[in-house]
Amino acid sequence: MDRLLESLVPINDGVRMLFSPSPPPPISGSGHKLSRRLVAALISALLAAGSLLLGAVPAAAAAGTQADPLRLDHGNQKVRFWLGSDGEPRYEVDYKGKKVIENSRLGLVTVTTPDVIADRMDYTRGLKVVGDPNVGFRDHSGSWQDNFGSRSTMSDNYRELTVKLQAPNGFRFDIVFRAYDEGVAFKYVFPKSATVPTFKIGKESSEFNLDRTATAYVSPNESQQAAVVKKSVDQLNDPSAIYARPMTVVGNGYAVGLTEANQNDYARMMLKPVGATPGTTESGTLQSWLKENPVSVDRSAKDFSSPWRTFVLGDNEGMVVERSHLIKTLSPAPDTVANPNYADTSWIKPGTVLRPMSLNTADCKNVIDTMVARNIDYLGIDAGWYGSENDPAKNNPIIPIPNFDPKAIGDYAHSKGKKVILYVNYRGLVSYYQQGKLDSLFQQFSEWNIDGVKFGFVPVGSQATTGMVYDWVKMAASHKLVVDIHDEMLSTGVERTYPNLLTMEGVRGDEENPDAAGDIRTLFTRGVNGAADHTWTHSLARHTSKSFRYAGAVAFYSPLQFLYWYDTPAKINNTTPELWDNLPTTWDYTKFLEAKNEEYATVSRKSGNEWWIGSLSAVSRTANISLANILPAGVKYRAAIFEQDPSNPDMGVVTKVQVVDSSTVLKPVMTANSGYAVRLSPQ
Structure with missing residues (x-):
């Protein structure tokens, strides 16, 4: 019975x-x-x-207890949800039987008037699950094609659970959980309502109670470009600290990338420790922190959703970055009705980029000639072409400086089969946008035969500024302009929604001169959120060696890959033309072959019938690169190998060629601060 x-x-x-x-x-x-x-x-x-x-x-149904919760299982991922004794929503996440997110709270606080405590409503307890017929489970199986990704075919397989919650005052919202092949995500959904059509979210109380025995790699000081540091999860207990997302956590037999996806109409999430003594239950517990709050919710015409709070899961940190495409999958497909140019994206061209160091027409044409010789796709014109970006009186991106003719440069580039990207500082973008003239500016760029825009020093973080920047991206698409966003803004998968947004910075790249261990930490952390514009140097001495940087352009994914940063044509004496001169920037498949944070990474990427390998090392070691992991049996490949020159370890690179197949194991002896790159072409 x-x-x-x-x-x-x-x-x-x-x-x-x-x-x-x-x-x-x-x-x-x-x-x-x-x-x-x-x-x-x-x-x-x-x-x-x-x-x-x-x-x-x-009308409400029991949501279970911690001992008997609602269960969402998909492959290696398991989610458990329940209401505590005080009606407090809670959840856990398992990966392969290991608890990666332990008993954690959910909920939010709404406000009518920010900073007025009496106007706050706490929806973190006293909740019940509403017995709505739509509550329950849903399965989805599918895939989508990404022409600009780290892999071309993206799986879209998940199991979904929607939990409908109601507060004692009748306020209702949903929490939607999804368990994917690659990880787990949840978001808050506020159903369309005429009764309470608008309100503000003053605080989001999503908690992430991490395994205290694990190790975290985090960007402190709220900056996406800060050096990633290593910390014991148990030491993430300073309530005054704020960390940037993503955060990579490495435990015993698992790794998790903690981040957000589809941050579009919402403030960015930071990660803030709840605060507790190390060794206690609350140590290692982080909370989603909306630094730029409140968030304005308008659900008068349709449902309103938060971004996805996302856990990319894998056996190790390499697998987590390998699965970073989940961030894009959680974002919606392009709206081809609102922007018909997204219906056919053949005009969107990824590629390599070269920056002219002198801003005049003659020198830009000289750089374009170098691009032809080096098989580089874009001329990337940076700050200064319309005056100092710090001088408001000279900050009009429609009036070039003397001896700089954008139309002549664009025409010359197109005559040589090349493209041009123009930099525009945020001051010019905001000014034109607020005057309702940004569309006309982009129209002028098109008439100059310009192919893309690089947004500089964009405002970041708040709901309003985020929405404004993506408005710029959509306007650029209406004129068939690709976009690169600098400096602090981080990709959250919305490149799927706006496919002309090819890359973002939000990374501690070569401009910041990281050392080898720091760059590898960045790869395994920032890489969780996808494309990162690293700006690779060539002739300039840096903390990393030239061989490291050559391989880094393979290891770090970016559909626009800026090469030879700080170099003039006279300095581009590339002794390894086969590598960067033929470098793909988007890929059909990506697989990490070796991974250990801070120490080394070996990434393989497939483009057409070729495979490319980039191996980075911050320690002295002998790599173990088994080609059986990527090559089909019975096929011989020509392997063009680029490695550190022992006689000139900082700036020297030597090359060799050998024939390999799936039985080959490459075992380069790598010194600290070295790189090793391979191009594999079937014979």
């Missing part, structure tokens, strides 16, 4: 609601089966008894 009771799934049964993807167990006795008529009679009797015992049938 107990088994029969537990198998009941009516929405308002007054006894129990069981969210289960499985059918109820068969009802059988010892030696005979119960008839349908008897089963129906038993169900009626039980329901009647439940009504007598419990009184009126409630």
Whole structure:
């Protein structure tokens, strides 16, 4: 009888609601089966008894307890949700049987007037699950094509659970969980409402209670360009600290990239320790922190959603970055009705970029000639072409400086089969946008035969500024202009929604001169959120060696890959033309072959029928690169190898060629601060 009771799934049964993807167990006795008529009679009797015992049938259903929660399972990922004794929403996340997110709180606080405590409503407790027929599970299986990604075919397989919650005052919102092949995500959804059409979110109380024995790699000081540091999770306990997302956590047999996806109409999430003594339950617990709050919610015409709070999961930190495409998958496809240029994206061209160091027409044409010789796709004209970006009086991006003719440069580039990107500082962009003239500026760029725009020092963080910047991206698309965003802004997968947004900075790249260990930490942290414009140097001495930087352009993914940063044509004496001169910037497949944060990384990437390998090392070691992991059996490949010159370790690179196949294991002896790159072409 107990088994029969537990198998009941009516929405308002007054006894129990069981969210289960499985059918109820068969009802059988010892030696005979119960008839349908008897089963129906038993169900009626039980329901009647439940009504007598419990009184009126409630509209809410029990959400389970921690011992018996709602369960969402998909492959190696498991999510558990329940309400605490005080109606407090809680969840956990497992990966391959390991608890990567332990018992953590959910919820939010709304405000009518910011900073007025009396106007705050706390929706972190006192909640109940509403017995709505739409509550429950949903399965989805599919894929989508990414022409500008780290892999071309993106899986889109997940199991979804929507939990509808209601507060004592009647306020309702949903929490939607998804378990994907690559990880887990959840978001808050505020259904369309005429009763409470608008309000503000003053605080989001999503918590991430991490495994205290694990190690975290984080960007402190709220900056996406700060040096990533290593910390024990148990030491993430300073309530005054604020960390940038993403954060990579490496535990025993697993790694997780903690970040957000589809941050479009919302303030960015930072990560803030709850604060506790190391070794206690609360140490290592972080909370989503909306530094630029509040968030304005308007659900008068349609549902309003938060970004996805996302956990990219894998066996190690390399697999986590390998699966970073989940961030894009969580973002919606382009709106081809609102912007018809997104219906056919053949005009969007990824590629390599070279910056002219002198801003005059003659020198830019000289650089274009070098691009032809070096097979580089874009001329990337940086700050200064319309005056000092720090001088408001000379900050009009439609009036070039003397001897700089954008139209002549654009025409010359196109005559040589090349393209041009123009830099525009945020001051000019904001000014034209606020005057309603940004569309005309981009139209002028098109008439000059300009192909893209690099946004500089954009305002970051708040809901309003985020929406404004993406408005600029959409306007650029209407004129078939690709976009690169600098400096602090971080990609959150919206490049899928706006495919002309090819890359963003938000990374501690060569302009910041990181050392080898720092760059590898960045790869395994910032890499969780996808494309990163690193700006690779060539002839300029840096903390990393030239061989490291050559391989880095393969290891770090960016559809616009800026090469030879700080170099003039006279200095581009590339002794390894086969590498950067033929470098793809988007890929059909990506697989990490070796991964250990701070120490080394070996990344393989497929483009057409070729494979490219970039191996980075901050320590002395012998790499172990098995080609059986990527090459088909029975096919011979020409391997062009680029490695550190022992006679000139900082600035020297030597090359060699050998024939390999799937049985080959490459074992280069790598010194600290060295790189090793391979181009594999079938013979």
